């Protein structure tokens with residue numbers, strides 16, 4: 001039934017796409033023309049595009065509330081660096097096959113102005129026609145290009161700014177396109193499957209070096225990068241789940257942050273002809289999938305810190321810089337409010353969380369499982385670590401809440417691996433470890449934060465703009481318009 005409904009929605013959206021918008025770059029809804037700016041206006045020479053993956057208004061608002069109002073008695077909201085921007089827009093995110101996009105079709109829409117299907121990178125719905133991302137137009141104009149992400153550099157969002165692929169899972173093929181590209185700076189997470197899925201292909205990093213890239217993955221080498229270092233791939237010295245930068249909540253103070261990779265990009269890319277840099281806060285989405293609001297909020301704030309680096313740069317080049325911050329879609333159905341807490345919020349509880357759900361698995365649960373026979377495992381053994389990680393004192397919870405945690409603990413210890421998951425297993429914990437997800441949910445719920453899904457949702461995302469041509473980012477428009485608006489601001493010649 002579910003499949004039939006989604007097939008129907010897919011077919012309907014595809015027909016809509018083919019008949020109404022013809023899947024071509026469109027004139028943007030604000031009436032700006034991609035090739036012509038209003039007379040007398042300069043062009044944006046330094047352009048920053050920040051994409052919070054999975055970041056819609058609830059993710060932004062949660063970070064704002066967390067930043068100030070820690071209790072229901074303290075009703076103040078401090079805006080983030082980017083939510084203070086003078087121009088705000090709303091962007092629709094549906095793709096050619098679904099009202100709920102994935103990161104590949106969403107980033108394709110933003111990068112090349114075309115709707116496509118979930119999973120497809122810069123190709124049409126038939127997977128034959130290739131789309132040219134905005135970065136190529138930027139490069140053709142003589143500007144430099146930087147691509148930064150907290151997830152792997154060949155993941156869907158960054159890939160859409162330099163590659164074309166019928167499937168986002170073709171990681172090696174995408175890595176080879178990265179290696180062969182003539183863009184100037186890649187920074188953040190590592191390169192997934194760099195020697196192929198079966199470890200039997202030529203190392204994409206070696207290919208990149210042969211193509212003139214300097215590859216670094218230590219902090220000393222990162223600090224030594226200077227203007228004139230040439231084309232650079234800079235990878236976080238510490239990697240977490242699946243080769244990504246650590247969640248910001250898990251990052252140690254001396255470890256490189258998304259802001260550090262952004263500042264380094266500014267340093268390396270700054271030149272008289274200008275640059276375009278896309279910076280993705282990619283793990284906002286990953287934390288949302290796991291319904292881990294603490295990790296979400298810290299990664300939104302990490303992206304805001306990166307935006308502040310761009311704001312500092314803009315202060316030195318006020319008439320030539322444009323900063324745009326948007327999301328590609330919402331993830332998790334996050335909201336401020338939960339049935340059990342009604343009109344109250346307790347964000348002070350979020351501040352007690354010290355580990356992401358991933359770090360809890362790596363540092364607490366997995367070692368415990370490895371050292372404890374299932375028959376001897378007791379929830380009581382983990383209570384100190386649970387309190388330290390999530391701020392949850394299980395003895396202070398209600399009987400109903402304790403029962404849920406005990407139930408999840410037993411399922412965790414039984415190492416349930418069935419796939420596809422039983423319906424109750426999926427609805428309760430998604431594809432994650434039951435105890436870990438129950439703990440993140442419990443912490444969220446006691447804080448007054450709710451979730452509806454372990455996947456993406458179809459609501460619009462906010463877009464914030466500051467700088468030269470900021471005004472064209474106001475209004476309610478489609479994600480494909482983002483391409484036209486950026487092209488317009490940079491006065492790119494689109495063919």
Ligand SMILES: [Zn+2]
Pocket residue numbers: 054103285286289331456
């Ligand atoms: Zn996602």
